[in-house]
Amino acid sequence: MTAQTDVAAAGRRKALEQYEILDTPRESEFDEIAELAAAICEAPVALVSFVDTDRQWFKAEVGFGCRQTPLDQSICRYALGEADILEIPDTRLDPRSMHNALVVDGPKVRFYAGAVLRSSDGVALGTLCVLDVRPRTLTDLQRKTLRTLARQVVREMELRLSLRLQDVLRREIDHRVKNQLQSVASFVRLKAGRAPNEATRRALQEVSHRISAAALLHEELYSLDSGDEVALDRYMDKLGRFVAASAPEGVALVVEVDPVRVTPAQAASVAAIVNEFVTNAFKHAFPTGRAGRILVVGRVGQGELVVRMSDDGVGCDGPLASGGIGMRIMSAAAEKVAGTLAFDTAGPGVALTLAMPLVRPAIPARLGRSGG
Incomplete structure (x- = not known):
């Protein structure tokens, strides 16, 4: 030779x-x-x-x-x-x-x-x-x-x-975006700790929380073998544990979502809505040290995902205000995935139901991928 x-x-x-x-x-x-x-x-x-x-x-x-x-x-x-x-x-x-x-x-x-x-x-x-x-x-x-x-x-x-190379590039982008978002969230938390008044501190803490939730999605996308689907049950379990870390004493958060794979856009919208509902309940549903529970349940059926969020807190009188930033975030997130939102303030507490069509038929998450 x-x-x-x-x-x-x-x-x-x-x-x-x-x-x-x-x-x-x-x-x-x-x-x-x-x-x-x-x-x-x-x-x-x-x-x-x-x-x-x-x-x-x-x-x-x-x-x-x-x-x-x-x-x-x-x-x-x-x-x-x-x-x-x-x-x-x-x-x-x-x-x-x-x-x-x-x-x-x-x-x-x-x-x-x-x-x-x-x-x-x-x-x-x-x-x-x-x-x-x-x-x-x-x-x-x-x-x-x-x-x-x-x-x-x-x-x-x-x-x-070409598809493999695109997946490698996508994973690298998700990894870098996650790191950058985490850095920004840390910077905002630092600013919150030095804020001169309570209102500014709370506002910065909310911003940091939302950025960290977005970073969590990119962390989940980076861990996937394929870039086009997210195991929603696994992602929501991680998000729930992350959000629960800032729960008031005596308030429990329970997240139960059927095994299903959705697009990144759908996962991001569900996460934004759940995050807003839960953090709002932390602030308003359990005043003066009141104990309670917030429940997030996601069910799949007939080409649709229905996520019901509820708390057993003090509730509210009459309809919810629609002009707040949290409400605008949830409405925009639902609209992005052709979903609908329905509030129930009849009590006990407040409940919110998100219903959205699945882009493709529900695909059960792979074995070993649905756990936290």
Whole structure:
């Protein structure tokens, strides 16, 4: 093996590691391409083959019966240097294949045609190839189809790589946003401690609390394997424990949410509404050391999430004021997710119900993801 060949093999191995394709399970997206190649080329065998440093490994195979062979049995390795397709009409007459064990022994391969799987960086990774037990050639249509299907294999791999890179970027952004929000919240808390009067101190504490709640959402998003769904039960459990830390003495907060995955926007809206309701209850529902309980219950049914928040505090006379910042925050959060809010002040205490449609059917949270 020459130094140039060594460099090419190392580059190919690095690219294959980046695609995370080797030794993965069979998948219909690749199996169907191999099946179509076999059918169009009228060949009994078709392979989506990747050439590793010491073997060739098959992501998909039709009619071959195994997932890999030693590198010395690979005809595909000779195709890697081709610009287009390597076609060997009779393997017994070609010096690259005439001594191959698959030709001499084994299945007695007599025909080979492989279209190179080339990455967007120009690295030859392997081939989409067809084999036959009789000498032959492909038609022009079959060659064109083989080229097209080979490009489709690479497109599928490139798409998956792009999605993984986007997820890594999203996770890094969530991590940085969480850290920045936590820093801002700490700064605001410091200012609150030095505030000259009680009203300013309370206002700054509320701002710090809201910022910390937003940071908690980004912490949850960072922990996800996928960036598009949040396990709401797990997130609300964390939020509940965070909010409960500032509860007045003798006031308990209980959060019970059905296992369900929602979008980040939905999770943020639910969290904003629950946070406003609970912190408002802490301030007004339990005066002069009164003990009590705040209950947050989320239930999923018929494509809808219903979250009922209630306290057993002193309640209020008449309708709630609608001009406060807390009420505006809750109304905006509900509107963002096409939700509706309904207050109940009949007592005991005050209750608020949020009903919102789920963007997609409810998906139970994965095992082990719903706990705190």
